[in-house]
Amino acid sequence: MLLLPALIPVLLLSVYPLVHGIVLGFTDAQAGYNRPVHFNGIENYARLMSNELFWSSFRVGVIWALSVTVLQFLAALGLALLLNQNLRFRGAARVLALIPWAIPPVIIAIIWRLMLNPTAGPVNSALAAVGLPHDINWLGDPTFALPAVIVVGVWAGMPQTTVVLLAGLQNVRSDLHEAAALDGAGALRRFWHVTLPSLRPVIFAITTLDFIWNFNQFALVYVLTAGGPGGQTMLPMLFAYNEAFKYGNFGYASAMGNVMVVLIALTLVFYLRHQAKERQS
Amino acid sequence: MKRRSTLAAVLVPALAVALGGCTSDASAGxxxxxxxxxxxxxxxxxxxxxxxxxxxxxxxxxxxxxxxxxxxxxxxxxxxxxxxxxxxxxxxxxxxxxxxxxxxxxxxxxxxxxxxxxxxxxxxxxxxxxxxxxxxxxxxxxVQSYVVFANTKLLSEAGVAMPSETSLSWSSLRELASSLTTESRYGVGWGLRQPASAMMNTALNYGGTFFDVDSDGSATIEVDDAELAVPDQVHGMLFEDGSMDPTSVTQSTAEVVPGFFAGDYAMFIGASYLAQQLTEGAPEGFSFSVLPPLAGDRGAAQAAxxxxxxxxxxxxxxxxxxxxxxxxxxxxxxxxxxxxxxxxxxxxxxxxxxxxxxxxxxxxxxxxxxxxxxxxAPFTRALDYPQWKLQYATPGLQKYFAGSLSREELAAFWSDGWASISDQ
Amino acid sequence: MTRSVPPSPLRHSIRLNLTRPMQYLALLAYVGFLAFPLVFLATAALKTPGELQSASGGILPATLYLGNLESALTKVNLLGALGNSLGVASASTVVVIAIALPAAYAISRARARLKGVAFAWILISQMFPFILIVIPLFLLLTSFGLVNSLAGLTLVYSVWCLPFALWMLQGHLAHVPLEVEEAGAIDGAGRLRVLSSIVLPLLVPGIVATSLFTFITAYSDFFFALVTIRDERLQTLPLALARFVGAEGVVQLGPLAAASLIATVPSLLFFALIQRRLSSGLLAGAIKG
Structure with a gap:
């Protein structure tokens, strides 16, 4: 019981603000000079139901988070498998592949803004060099903005995922591989029947975390496109930020946060359940 | 030793921050x-x-x-x-x-x-x-106004006389732009990545007032031919005449300046402040002039x-x-x-x-x-204009100029959007 | 590939010979994709405005042009911002460790039910979107007059990093068996002495990993700084850079590239120093940079 005082700062600094945040979602808190705050029950949520822009932003968020997580995972798995091979320059490649991790998201966004600049960027120069259309403004065209931003998201998050998967690969027991090889299993079959099953817990953990992180992404897209053009990259977090800090609707924005937590939590419960079942069978 | 210096490196800035938070105005009066x-x-x-x-x-x-x-x-x-x-x-x-x-x-x-x-x-x-x-x-x-800058050399090369009327109608602009469009360049470029201000300000050329504002700042919107006239002219230059550079429309105003210098477009439309960047950054031998004020069927009025x-x-x-x-x-x-x-x-x-x-x-x-x-113009007094501009005016125009929204859809998006904001 | 042909030794060796080059090629592609943008940034920072605007120019600058670096350093207070970033990140790390260490100990030695509650809390808080944290914190900082101060920002980062730090630390604590403490107690050492002379040394790797996590999170954050900091001289590095990107009406590709390059150098150096530890620390949890 002597240990309880150690938890008081945690209660003050972590539990209190988060609970306050949840509670705000049930109030009409708004910007204004000494404006009083009232509880308004589920009014915010009733309004949210019919807020088309919020749901379209939610849809963008899901597309973004899913695409980035899946692509990131596939690309990282490929890289991790390569780095797990006994290749020369493996160490150097490993360090180089970590570069995006070392760069804060704002700078990543700036770099890619320069890369994707329609008239002066190397991406369009490269396309021009091989004779492809080269006047697309990747971040400015409603059709291409989201795919372009997804590529940047994959780039930014690949190293972490790679490192985790690589660590997982190194823990796969080599005797299982040898046994399978003796049974005449080819590389692909060994990967499918030995490597992948032993990696499963790691894959779960990292895809789950990646999904949450990606869904909550802010800085990268804020600097890349600020949600434009045509609202095509308006991630939910940008949308809620605008609601709170552009339009001053703090209660309403908190309600959006609450809805996001609940929906994301439900998705994850579903995903983890499904995975747990699969493991049992 | 090494560990201690690391500790110091961590603690010293931390203390500096803690202390820095307490400084206040020392000099009274x-x-x-x-x-x-x-x-x-x-x-x-x-x-x-x-x-x-x-x-x-x-x-x-x-x-x-x-x-x-x-x-x-x-x-x-x-x-x-x-x-x-x-x-x-x-x-x-x-x-x-x-x-x-x-x-x-x-x-x-x-x-x-x-x-x-x-x-x-x-x-x-x-x-x-x-x-x-x-x-x-x-x-x-x-106050700023939107003007047409012209590359004087390209205009004279194309044998186009500098318009000398007191104002330049949008249809004359379109003719001019079409006649200046060639294989390798567009007649006109316009950095419309953030299109709302430009469209709201020039809408008065056609009497497009958008809002009817009460004294408490609440307002009703009307999106009609007058409000859509200038977006239509832009749309026409993009999709009918092919005289406006579609890439420029997705760029910010200043990003279009280098293309104007390089001769990618003979004219470019922008706020008057861009004259500063044109004067400052113009390459050797480049000269530009400003065409007469743009005008619609209600004259050359723009929103202040x-x-x-x-x-x-x-x-x-x-x-x-x-x-x-x-x-x-x-x-x-x-x-x-x-x-x-x-x-x-x-x-x-x-x-x-x-x-x-x-x-x-x-x-x-x-x-x-x-x-x-x-x-x-009424929009400067409408309470929820900044939110409508960000959530509806800008994305709607961006999509309209990208060809992914029709004229009717744009009008409905704007009106319904305003209704949903002012309901709250 | 036809299935009927039995694998012959010859075939096998041919395939091996092809696999290796393909693997190297793939690795090269990966490294190119991941490293090229940084190379591009470095060269763009050294190009003249004219070179930057001409799409036909090569990757390498024709001459080493230092004007961008110069205007980056004069237009943005990069060094001041770097100092702010380092200061806030260090202070947050100290605060987080000071709070999380005893708390993690309390949780790891607590009864099962409390433990369950604590874990549930930590997991839930990981899912919390920024927005639910930043609004109450912003209102809180307002009432303490700490908006637009580095102290306020430090507080925000501490709140943000605390749950994950708790998670990492208690994970490491779980590996310190109770018997070690009991053995120390039998030897007659007081509880505090046992903690400081026996448990703490065993925890050093965990503390280092947790500190790195907190430091990096605070150092690279943009969102909280955006909401909290107003004054130019209090800006952190990401905030200063994001504001330098600028609004409508300004284009400064070269200075922007130069400023980003300068800002990236400390991160890269720091990262090069810690990357080994970071990779191993990840096994205990995971880190988002």
Whole structure:
């Protein structure tokens, strides 16, 4: 019981603000000079139901988070498998592949803004060099903005995922591989029947975390496109930020946060359940 | 040893931060004012700094420091600053961004603070724009208008005479643009990544007023042929005439400047402040001119959305801030800011000052002429305009110009959007 | 590939010979994709404005042009911002460790039910979107007058990093068996002495990993700084850079590239120093940079 005082700062600094945040979602808190705050029950949520822009932003968020997580995972798995091979320059490649991790998201966004600049960027120069259309403004065209931003998201998050998967690969027991090889299993079959099953817990953990992180992404897209053009990259977090800090609707924005937590939590419960079942069978 | 030095490296800055949080104004009796600036072109930043520095030298007991912001961020920054009771004392912004803050009570009423000279120096139509709820919430300083810049060399090479009428109709512009379009270049470019201001301001060419605003700032919207006329002209140049560079439309205004220099388009449309970048960055042998003001069926009128200087209601030093405001509004200061940003001064004395100072520079004449036709527009007074602009006007136009929204869809998106915001 | 042909030794060796080059090629592609943007940034920072605007120019600058670096350093207060970033990140790390260490100990030695509650809390808080944290914190900082101060920002980062730090630390504590403490107690050492002389040394790797996590999170954050910091001289590095990107009406590709390059160098150096530890620390949890 002597240990309880150690938890008081945690209660003050972590539990209190988060609970306050949840509670705000049930109030009409708004910007204004000494404006009083009232509880308004589920009014915010009733309004949210019919807020088309919020749901379209939610849809963008899901597309973004899913695409980035899946692509990131596939690309990282490929890289991790390569780095797990006994290749020369493996160490150097490993360090180089970590570069995006070392760069804060704002700078990543700036770099890619320069890369994707329609008239002066190397991406369009490269396309021009091989004779492809080269006047697309990747971040400015409603059709291409989201795919372009997804590529940047994959780039930014690949190293972490790679490192985790690589660590997982190194823990796969080599005797299982040898046994399978003796049974005449080819590389692909060994990967499918030995490597992948032993990696499963790691894959779960990292895809789950990646999904949450990606869904909550802010800085990268804020600097890349600020949600434009045509609202095509308006991630939910940008949308809620605008609601709170552009339009001053703090209660309403908190309600959006609450809805996001609940929906994301439900998705994850579903995903983890499904995975747990699969493991049992 | 190594570990200890690491520890020191961690602790020292931490302590510095902790201590830094406790410093306060040590010198009593001296008033410190902050000035939120949105100046972004080098020359204007310098001019602003100079004005403030000269004030500081003359007034040791009222010191002003600049907080640098920009047009994209200033609105959010004001929301957080007002809410957290830390606003700058003096706020430089634009009129259309202020209505909401004014109704929330965050902007001081300047009427008791302003001198009679200043009141008379600014035309009444501009006072109307910044008077909300019978309170004068800002002093208007400069106005921008949208103009057509032309690459004189390309025009003469193509054998096109410089239009000499008093105004340039949109259909003449389209003809001109089509005749200047070749295999390797477009007739015209327009950086419309943030299209809302340009479209709202020029809508008055066709009498597009959009809103009907009540005295409490609430408003109703009407999106009709007049409101859609200018977007239609742009759409026509993009999709029917093929005379406007579609890439330019997805870029920011200034990103289009290099393409204009490189001859990718013979003309380009933009706010008058771009003249500064054209003058500053023009390559050897490049020359440009400004075409007569654009006009629709209602003449060459554009919306006046002036830059403004306000005082925060929360400021404990409103009287001192007002003193500085008077100083800032002096003819030579506003004229200097106008020259560095290529904008038209609102105060009459400053306008005269600028007209004299720029008499030798021909480009200024059409710029000032375009500015003379500015009139107040309802959108600057509508309470929820900033939100509608961000959530509906801008994305709708972006999609319309990308061809992914039809004219009818755009009109419906705008009207329904306004309804859903003002319902709240 | 036809299935009927039995694998012959010859075939096998041919395939091996092809696999290796393909693997190297793939690795090269990966490294190119991941490293090229940084190379591009470095060269763009050294190009003249004219070179930057001409799409036809090569990757390498024609001459070493230092004007961008110069204008980056004069236009943005990069060094000041770097100092702010380092200061806030260090202070947050100290605060987080000071709070999380005893708390993690309490949780790891607590009864099962409390433990369950604590874990549930930590997991839930990981899912919390920024917005639910930043609004109450912003209102809280307002009432303490800490908006627009580095102290306030430090507080925000501490709140943000605390749950994950708790998670990492208690994970490491779980590996310190109770018997070690009991053995120390039998030897007659007081509880505090046992903690400081026996448990703490065993925890050093965990503390280092947790500190790195907190430091990096605070150092690279943009969102909280955006909401909290107003004054230019209090800006952190990401905030200063994001504001330098600028609004409508300004294009300064070269200075922007130069400023980003300068800002990236400390991160890269720091990262090079810690990357080994970081990779191993990840096994205990995971880190988002």
């Amino acid at each position: 001296r008033v410190e004012l902050t000035f939120l600036s949105v100046a972004f072109q080098d020359a204007t930043v310098e001019a602003t700094d100079d004005i403030i520095q000269s004030w500081n030298e003359a007034h040791p007991d009222i010191q002003v420091t600049v907080l640098q912001s920009n047009y994209d961020d200033v609105h959010d920054q004001l929301v957080t600053q007002f809410q957290s009771n830390t606003p700058a004392d003096l706020i430089y912004n634009e009129a259309s961004d202020l209505a909401g803050f004014a109704h929330q009570g965050y902007l001081a009423d300047l009427s008791p603070l302003l001198s009679e000279e200043l009141r008379e120096d600014i035309p009444e139509k501009y006072w109307d724009i910044v008077t909300i709820d019978d309170r004068v919430i800002a002093a208007p300083t400069l 959305n002036p830059q403004t200087l306000s005082i925060a209601a929360q400021s404990p030093h409103q009287a001192e801030a007002a003193e500085f405001l008077e100083y800032f509004m002096a003819a030579e200061h506003i004229s200097r800011l106008g020259q560095s940003d290529w904008l038209r001064p609102v105060p009459t004395s400053a306008l005269e000052h600028l007209e004299q100072a720029t008499a030798e520079i021909p480009v200024w004449r059409p710029l000032l002429e375009t500015g003379a036709d500015l009139v107040g």
